Amino acid sequence: xxxxxxxxxxxxxxxxxxxxxxxxxxxxxxxxxxxxxxxxxxxxxxxxxxxxxxxxxxxxxxxxxxxxxxxxxxxxxxxxxxxxxxxxxxxxxxxxxxxxxxxxxxxxxxxxxxxxxxxxxxxxxxxxxxxxxxxxxxxxxxxxxxxxxxxxxxxxxxxxxxxxxxxxxxxxxxxxxxxxxxxxxxxxxxxxxxxxxxxxxxxxxxxxxxxxxxxxxxxxxxxxxxxxxxxxxxxxxxxxxxxxxxxxxxxxxxxxxxxxxxxxxxxxxxxxxxxxxxxxxxxxxxxxxxxxxxxxxxxxxxxxxxxxxxxxxxxxxxxxxxxxxxxxxxxxxxxxx
Ligand SMILES: Cc1cc2nc3c(=O)[nH]c(=O)nc-3n(C[C@H](O)[C@H](O)[C@H](O)COP(=O)(O)O)c2cc1C
Numbered sequence: 239x240x241x242x243x244x245x246x247x248x249x250x251x252x253x254x255x256x257x258x259x260x261x262x263x264x265x266x267x268x269x270x271x272x273x274x275x276x277x278x279x280x281x282x283x284x285x286x287x288x289x290x291x292x293x294x295x296x297x298x299x300x301x302x303x304x305x306x307x308x309x310x311x312x313x314x315x316x317x318x319x320x321x322x323x324x325x326x327x328x329x330x331x332x333x334x335x336x337x338x339x340x341x342x343x344x345x346x347x348x349x350x351x352x353x354x355x356x357x358x359x360x361x362x363x364x365x366x367x368x369x370x371x372x373x374x375x376x377x378x379x380x381x382x383x384x385x386x387x388x389x390x391x392x393x394x395x396x397x398x399x400x401x402x403x404x405x406x407x408x409x410x411x412x413x414x415x416x417x418x419x420x421x422x423x424x425x426x427x428x429x430x431x432x433x434x435x436x437x438x439x440x441x442x443x444x445x446x447x448x449x450x451x452x453x454x455x456x457x458x459x460x461x462x463x464x465x466x467x468x469x470x471x472x473x474x475x476x477x478x479x480x481x482x483x484x485x486x487x488x489x490x491x492x493x494x495x496x497x498x499x500x501x502x503x504x505x506x507x508x509x510x511x512x513x514x515x516x517x518x519x520x521x522x523x524x525x526x527x528x529x530x531x532x533x534x535x536x537x538x539x540x541x542x543x544x545x546x547x548x549x550x551x552x553x554x555x556x557x558x559x560x561x562x563x564x565x566x567x568x569x570x571x572x573x574x575x
Pocket of ligand 1: 258259260261282283284346348373410436437438455458459484485486487505506507508509511
């Protein structure tokens with residue numbers, strides 16, 4: 239029996255380590271090397287709402303102009319045999335990945351608006367995606383928009399996606415919701431099969447010499463995994479949908495901790511970009527070593543054993559922890575003599 243076998247979004251995975259959405263899925267060789275190193279599943283780079291809408295609008299504008307004054311307008315539309323729009327390019331890459339890999343491939347849709355772009359999810363399902371990830375990277379910048387309206391935007395997107403596809407999908411969420419367990423319950427009610435906790439927000443930086451904005455991804459560090467750790471510990475036992483953790487996973491230690499609090503799967507990106515596919519094998523070997531020391535025989539034995547619902551001092555995930563951290567501060571020797 240494979241001790242690392244697990245399930246995520248109803249999919250059978252050989253292990254819980256997933257390559258999260260990143261440019262690595264753009265390159266077939268990179269994807270194969272991730273599979274050879276033992277990755278449990280692969281999430282594709284996102285297909286963006288903006289790309290889908292822009293191309294649709296361009297095509298409609300072009301068609302309307304071409305149609306002006308021509309009764310048989312369709313016949314005048316130029317044929318561009320080699321041209322592929324964003325959706326077609328994405329679908330082709332998905333098909334290539336599905337042909338090359340045995341592990342599940344999860345396609346990623348990224349957008350925020352309630353317009354009809356999500357119907358394109360059907361093309362991804364038809365192309366063989368095993369599941370989908372919906373990344374709603376929404377910044378609530380308007381003072382006129384309330385938290386309730388922001389949540390409704392997400393719920394509408396989830397309901398729309400549910401109405402278009404039959405394959406399971408997860409929603410990649412921001413950590414910035416005021417009442418996450420309640421919101422998660424509503425997302426579950428709209429038909430999402432899982433959650434990815436959390437989306438990493440890339441804040442722009444400022445260059446103080448040129449007085450301009452700097453757009454550069456800041457890579458995560460292991461401490462970032464505590465955010466997902468905390469919320470998954472609280473959510474496990476309050477929801478039955480799949481929970482994937484992401485952000486700050488660099489080694490077997492983060493993977494083990496996130497499984498202990500209740501993650502079904504754990505996503506990794508930055509460590510793979512920085513260290514290559516070998517990091518997958520290292521993390522999995524580290525997990526197996528840790529399991530043997532602690533006499534865990536399966537992932538299901540580990541999963542959730544330190545979730546809030548299962549530990550003897552559940553307050554440790556809530557205000558008790560907060561007070562202990564503040565009370566426990568001690569000055570470094572010699573600093574505040
Ligand atoms: C270069 C780069 C590209 C990314 N592209 C996507 C993307 O297309 N869609 C998406 O949902 N997340 C994307 N992400 C975010 C990652 O999937 C992940 O959420 C984030 O990197 C945190 O995980 P980590 O700490 O393991 O890096 C990208 C991250 C990086 C660094």
